[in-house]
Amino acid sequence: xxxxxGQTAAEAATxxxxxxxxxxxxxxxxxxxxxxxxPALSKDYLRGETPFEKLAAGDAEVWNSAGTELITNTRAVxxxxxSRQVDLDNGRSVRFDRLLLATGSSAIRDGIPGAD
Numbered sequence: 001x002x003x004x005x006g007q008t009a010a011e012a013a014t015x016x017x018x019x020x021x022x023x024x025x026x027x028x029x030x031x032x033x034x035x036x037x038x039p040a041l042s043k044d045y046l047r048g049e050t051p052f053e054k055l056a057a058g059d060a061e062v063w064n065s066a067g068t069e070l071i072t073n074t075r076a077v078x079x080x081x082x083s084r085q086v087d088l089d090n091g092r093s094v095r096f097d098r099l100l101l102a103t104g105s106s107a108i109r110d111g112i113p114g115a116d
Contacts, residue, residue, distance in 0.1 A: 001086065001094060003076045004102030005029025012100055013068055025068045026094055028086070032073040 002009045002025070013027055013035075029035060044050035071088070078087040079099075087093050109115070 001025070001096035001098070002027045002100045002102055003086065004100075004104060005031050005033075005035045005072070006102065006104045007035065008102040008104070009100075010035035012102060017068075022067065023097075026071065026096070027068060028071045028074055028076050028088065028094075030073070030075040034070065034072070 002012055005027070009027055009029065013025060016025060027035070074092075075089040076086050077089050080086075081099075083095075084097065084099075085093050085095050086099070
């Protein structure tokens, strides 16, 4: 299982398949889109130089056909390492053998006047 919908999650899923992992793989992302490259989003996409489709790391069909279950628009809300289970905000619980947390980060905005 991979929790996260960014570039790290996409690269990890791709690497697992490339290295021969053929088991069931669940990727949970809180965004409604497939994982995409965020650095290019903040540069090329917002400047109008690259369409969003070029940033996406595959589409839902590609992910599913590779034996990967991509769960979008869903947040992991509780992790129990002892029972190897993750509870999702849609009420579903998913068991895992191995887990990668690839949730990324958020910028911290300070309260200094003029920082915006």
